[in-house]
Amino acid sequence: MSHNTRQRRFAALRACDRILSGVQPTTMRDRLADMDAGGDLDDEPDFYGDGPVTMLEERVANLLGTEAAVFFPTGTMAQQVALRYGADRSGHPTVALHPLGHLEMDERHTYAHLSDLRSTWPTTEPRNPTAEEITALAEPVGTVVLELPLRNAGFVLPSWDELAAASAAARAIGARVHFDGARMWESTAHLAHTLSEIADLADSTYVSFYKTIGGISGAALAGTTELAAHARIWRHRSGGQVFQQWPAALSALAGLNRELPRVPEYVRHARTVAAALATLPGALVYPEPPHTHRFRLWLPHPAQALNDAALALAEEEKVWFAAGWQETNVPGMAMTEITVAAPALGWTTDDIAEVGDRFIARLADH
Structure with a gap:
C-alpha cells in the first residue's frame, strides 16, 4: 500500500461515524492522552x-x-x-x-x-x-x-x-x-x-x-x-x-484495564456479525462460527474493486464496512480479515445486511 493510499484510508476511517471491522485510528496526541488510564503520568518514568x-x-x-x-x-x-x-x-x-x-x-x-x-x-x-x-x-x-x-x-x-x-x-x-x-x-x-x-x-x-x-x-x-x-x-x-519504555508500558496497562474485560463480549458479537456477513451474495466465512472476535471473509470480486468500494463508502457515507482485501489462491475470490471490537457492538443483523447491500452495489461500477 502506498503512503498516499494509507493516509487516505487513515483519514477516511478516522472520520467515520460507524465502523463494522476494526477500530477508529488514533493520532499520537490521542495515544498520549490515553495513557492516563494505565497509570499516573506524574510518577517517575x-x-x-x-x-x-x-x-x-x-x-x-x-x-x-x-x-x-x-x-x-x-x-x-x-x-x-x-x-x-x-x-x-x-x-x-x-x-x-x-x-x-x-x-x-x-x-x-x-x-x-x-x-x-x-x-x-x-x-x-x-x-x-x-x-x-x-x-x-x-x-x-x-x-x-x-x-x-x-x-x-x-x-x-x-x-x-x-x-x-x-x-x-x-x-x-x-x-x-x-x-x-x-x-x-x-x-x-x-x-x-x-x-x-x-x-x-x-x-x-x-x-x-x-x-x-x-x-x-x-x-x-x-x-x-x-x-x-x-x-x-x-x-x-x-x-x-x-x-525508558513507559509509553509502551502505560498503554499496555490501559489496554488491560479497558479492553481486556470487553474481549468476551466482542467474541460473542463476532458470531452475529459472521452469520450476517455469510448471507452476502457469494460470501464465505471461516471459521463459522468464529473462534475469537476475528475471522476471515471471502467475496467473489477482485480485491482492488472491494477496496475501492470500501473507501468510497467510508468517504461518502462515513461508514467503514470491510477493507484490506487481498487476492487469494481461490479463483475469483478475495479475502479480508474482520475484527469485531467496540465500534461493531451496535451493529445488528439488519444493519449489516443493509450496509452490505450498499457496499456490494458499489461494485457494479467496476
Missing part, C-alpha cells in the same frame, strides 16, 4: 525496566498465573529467547512448530538465523498439531510451539481437550511447551477457561500488548522465575534493555 514496566510485568504474571513475566520491546525477541531457553535446557536444537505460525510466516525464521535452531512441522493442516502428531515426531525437539489462535489459518483454536492433550503429549516426549499467545487474550471464550488455566498448560507463554488490547507496542514472556532470569540476560544481549 522507568529506568531500564523498573517503575511502570515492573508494574506491567507483575500484572501479566498475575493474569497468567505464572511465577514471573518479562517485558520485551517486540514479540519476535521474546519468542527467540523462549526457544533458545528450550534448546539450552534440553540439548535439542529442533523446534516443533506450524508452517503457518508467526515464527515461519512473520519473523523471517529468526530462530534459525540468530540461534542456529531448526524446525520440524508436526502438521501442515490449517490448525494446531494434535497430540498424536506430536507423539509421532521423528526426532527429539526442545520446544513444541502452539499458536493461540493460529492467525494465518483463520484465527482458529483447538478445543480445550485437544489443547490439553497436545500439551501433555509434548511433555511426554521430553519437550517444553511454548504458547505463541500473541492474541491469547481473545482465546478464553472458545476454550472456556481463564488465561491462567490456559497458561498453566505451557512452560512459557508470549503475549502481545498491541494485538487485541491496543497498546502501542511491546510483549511479555511469562513462566518460571528461572525462565525470567534467563530472559532478562538474553533480552539485554539482544538489544532489548531499553532506557
Whole structure:
C-alpha cells in the first residue's frame, strides 16, 4: 500500500461515524492522552525496566498465573529467547512448530538465523498439531510451539481437550511447551477457561500488548522465575534493555484495564456479525462460527474493486464496512480479515445486511 493510499484510508476511517471491522485510528496526541488510564503520568518514568514496566510485568504474571513475566520491546525477541531457553535446557536444537505460525510466516525464521535452531512441522493442516502428531515426531525437539489462535489459518483454536492433550503429549516426549499467545487474550471464550488455566498448560507463554488490547507496542514472556532470569540476560544481549519504555508500558496497562474485560463480549458479537456477513451474495466465512472476535471473509470480486468500494463508502457515507482485501489462491475470490471490537457492538443483523447491500452495489461500477 502506498503512503498516499494509507493516509487516505487513515483519514477516511478516522472520520467515520460507524465502523463494522476494526477500530477508529488514533493520532499520537490521542495515544498520549490515553495513557492516563494505565497509570499516573506524574510518577517517575522507568529506568531500564523498573517503575511502570515492573508494574506491567507483575500484572501479566498475575493474569497468567505464572511465577514471573518479562517485558520485551517486540514479540519476535521474546519468542527467540523462549526457544533458545528450550534448546539450552534440553540439548535439542529442533523446534516443533506450524508452517503457518508467526515464527515461519512473520519473523523471517529468526530462530534459525540468530540461534542456529531448526524446525520440524508436526502438521501442515490449517490448525494446531494434535497430540498424536506430536507423539509421532521423528526426532527429539526442545520446544513444541502452539499458536493461540493460529492467525494465518483463520484465527482458529483447538478445543480445550485437544489443547490439553497436545500439551501433555509434548511433555511426554521430553519437550517444553511454548504458547505463541500473541492474541491469547481473545482465546478464553472458545476454550472456556481463564488465561491462567490456559497458561498453566505451557512452560512459557508470549503475549502481545498491541494485538487485541491496543497498546502501542511491546510483549511479555511469562513462566518460571528461572525462565525470567534467563530472559532478562538474553533480552539485554539482544538489544532489548531499553532506557525508558513507559509509553509502551502505560498503554499496555490501559489496554488491560479497558479492553481486556470487553474481549468476551466482542467474541460473542463476532458470531452475529459472521452469520450476517455469510448471507452476502457469494460470501464465505471461516471459521463459522468464529473462534475469537476475528475471522476471515471471502467475496467473489477482485480485491482492488472491494477496496475501492470500501473507501468510497467510508468517504461518502462515513461508514467503514470491510477493507484490506487481498487476492487469494481461490479463483475469483478475495479475502479480508474482520475484527469485531467496540465500534461493531451496535451493529445488528439488519444493519449489516443493509450496509452490505450498499457496499456490494458499489461494485457494479467496476
